[in-house]
Amino acid sequence: MNTPQTTILPEGMAACIVIEADIVQARLDEVRRACKQMTAILETHRSRQPEAQLGLAVGFGAGVWPQLRRDSAEGAELKPFRALGNGLAPATQHDIALHIQSMSHSANMLLALDVLGAFGETIKVADETHGFRLYQDRGYDGFVDGTENPAGDARPPVGVIAAPAADAGGSYLLLQKYRHDLKRWNALSVERQSAIVGRSKADDEELPGEERLPDSHLGRVDLKENGQGLKILRQSLPYGTASGEHGLMFIAYCARLHNIEQQLLSMFGETDGRTDLLLGNISTAISGSYYFVPSQERLADLG
Numbered sequence: 001m002n003t004p005q006t007t008i009l010p011e012g013m014a015a016c017i018v019i020e021a022d023i024v025q026a027r028l029d030e031v032r033r034a035c036k037q038m039t040a041i042l043e044t045h046r047s048r049q050p051e052a053q054l055g056l057a058v059g060f061g062a063g064v065w066p067q068l069r070r071d072s073a074e075g076a077e078l079k080p081f082r083a084l085g086n087g088l089a090p091a092t093q094h095d096i097a098l099h100i101q102s103m104s105h106s107a108n109m110l111l112a113l114d115v116l117g118a119f120g121e122t123i124k125v126a127d128e129t130h131g132f133r134l135y136q137d138r139g140y141d142g143f144v145d146g147t148e149n150p151a152g153d154a155r156p157p158v159g160v161i162a163a164p165a166a167d168a169g170g171s172y173l174l175l176q177k178y179r180h181d182l183k184r185w186n187a188l189s190v191e192r193q194s195a196i197v198g199r200s201k202a203d204d205e206e207l208p209g210e211e212r213l214p215d216s217h218l219g220r221v222d223l224k225e226n227g228q229g230l231k232i233l234r235q236s237l238p239y240g241t242a243s244g245e246h247g248l249m250f251i252a253y254c255a256r257l258h259n260i261e262q263q264l265l266s267m268f269g270e271t272d273g274r275t276d277l278l279l280g281n282i283s284t285a286i287s288g289s290y291y292f293v294p295s296q297e298r299l300a301d302l303g
């Protein structure tokens with residue numbers, strides 16, 4: 001069985017909790033045992049609140065994954081996140097990622113408490129971010145986010161490694177937090193904002209090819225390779241506090257780390273020297289890390 005973990009394929013969830021942590025090396029066996037309990041913990045919460053449609057994924061960073069996989073072909077593309085664009089995208093790689101999402105923030109919280117309880121002192125939490133969907137799927141920037149995300153049957157081939165690969169059911173995950181400067185953004189005209197994103201603001205239409213700036217966000221991430229679109233599955237949600245920091249918790253899954261990485265290289269000026277206009281005008285990347293998210297069966301039976 002190659003069942004993907006349960007945050008990859010669902011669409012339109014209302015809230016998420018993302019936790020990144022480092023593993024206490026001497027306690028790796030206990031981490032393996034905690035991972036074995038994840039399916040049962042998730043099922044307990046799902047049966048209690050089926051309407052929340054809870055999902056949970058546990059992923060591992062390159063520093064620890066070679067000790068947990070059973071075969072070097074599993075998650076073979078995984079590497080540590082490296083800083084890009086002369087530090088414009090900082091690297092904050094950790095060992096383990098916990099991604100919880102559902103229709104209910106309170107259901108997420110209760111599940112997160114039990115998940116962290118199972119790991120106990122075997123991990124040291126470095127960051128915890130709570131995300132939530134805003135009206136009409138818009139970001140704080142006012143633009144609809146997720147329109148071109150693969151939907152329905154198009155999702156598994158993009159997001160999940162297919163059989164008969166050794167790591168079938170697995171997926172690569174990028175976590176990257178972006179802080180927004182809304183004062184700066186809101187001082188721009190709607191026309192300028194649309195040029196920066198590459199879509200119109202109110203009706204969310206793609207700008208015609210000849211109007212699309214090469215350093216607009218779409219100009220940077222809507223990429224083709226050998227005539228094929230480089231697709232990823234985005235599960236990002238806005239995060240933050242009203243009086244303090246807020247922005248986008250960027251969360252993307254893909255069957256190939258390559259697709260995610262090519263989009264990042266393009267956004268941060270590592271392909272042709274151009275950087276994404278979002279970066280100078282609203283968003284600053286403040287974290288970045290890659291994880292391999294094994295199938296549910298492999299998570300319960302780590303090497």
Ligand code: HEM
Pocket residue numbers: 139141143144145146147148149176178197199217218221222232248250252260263264267278283
């Ligand atoms: C500052 C953070 C970001 C913001 C505010 C943002 C916002 C948006 C918006 C408004 C769209 C257009 C609607 C849609 O199709 O979803 C979009 C599209 C997209 N974004 Fe982002 N994004 C951010 C970061 C990223 C990153 C880091 C990646 C990749 C690693 C990425 C990949 C994509 C892709 C693949 C599309 C669809 C392109 C297409 O096929 O038309 N975005 N983003």
